[in-house]
Amino acid sequence: MIFDASTIDMLKTGILETLFMTFTSSLFSYLIGIPLGIILIVTDKDGIRPLPLIHKILGLIINLLRSVPFIILLIMVLPITKRIVGTTLGAKAVIPPLVFAAAPYVARVVESSFKEVDAGVIEAAKSMGASTFEIVWKVLLPEAKPSLLIGAALSITTILGYSAMSGFVGGGGLGDIAIKYGYYRYETEMMFVTVAILVIIVQIIQEAGMKLAKINDKRIN
Numbered sequence: 001m002i003f004d005a006s007t008i009d010m011l012k013t014g015i016l017e018t019l020f021m022t023f024t025s026s027l028f029s030y031l032i033g034i035p036l037g038i039i040l041i042v043t044d045k046d047g048i049r050p051l052p053l054i055h056k057i058l059g060l061i062i063n064l065l066r067s068v069p070f071i072i073l074l075i076m077v078l079p080i081t082k083r084i085v086g087t088t089l090g091a092k093a094v095i096p097p098l099v100f101a102a103a104p105y106v107a108r109v110v111e112s113s114f115k116e117v118d119a120g121v122i123e124a125a126k127s128m129g130a131s132t133f134e135i136v137w138k139v140l141l142p143e144a145k146p147s148l149l150i151g152a153a154l155s156i157t158t159i160l161g162y163s164a165m166s167g168f169v170g171g172g173g174l175g176d177i178a179i180k181y182g183y184y185r186y187e188t189e190m191m192f193v194t195v196a197i198l199v200i201i202v203q204i205i206q207e208a209g210m211k212l213a214k215i216n217d218k219r220i221n
Helices: 005-043 052-067 070-076 078-085 091-115 119-127 132-169 173-184 188-215
Strands: none
Touching (some): 005 052, 005 091, 005 132, 005 188, 052 091, 070 078, 070 091, 070 132
């Protein structure tokens, strides 16, 4: 494998497409996942406003979506993807299935982060007459911020891994390059390069998440 100018340009495009898919999907996944996580924690049997039926139904839907392997989900939602973005190929076409796969995962991560908040703090807010919204906005979110940031780093790297699988259906990005050249053409050098780049991106995201979590952790500061 000769790494000429065209190959380097291809890798640059692959990196940009991967970052676009990952961060755009992460944004939409969190816009959906945070409200879902809040509903799960609020309606839990020990939550602020226990609603067991809603909690059970929502939890079941989330678990069902999480249990479907991404490569299968990617194919299942092709008609929805076509309707939303107008195509089933390229980086844009991967965003809807990524959101479908990641939003339930994010919801569980958010729920787990909220569960780490000291129950005494929530009870104190209740005793002062705080509403459900005020408890969520002024207590749960600030107190869970370090855990949420760590969870975000884990979620984004998971979505990055999902995006690499999209290469099997022409989704673009580094995964597409790795499959086209490393798998179909047996060019192992290109495979190693794309994997190395993905590992570097993962490390950067994880380190950034950990540092932000430490900065926002009141127990350390």
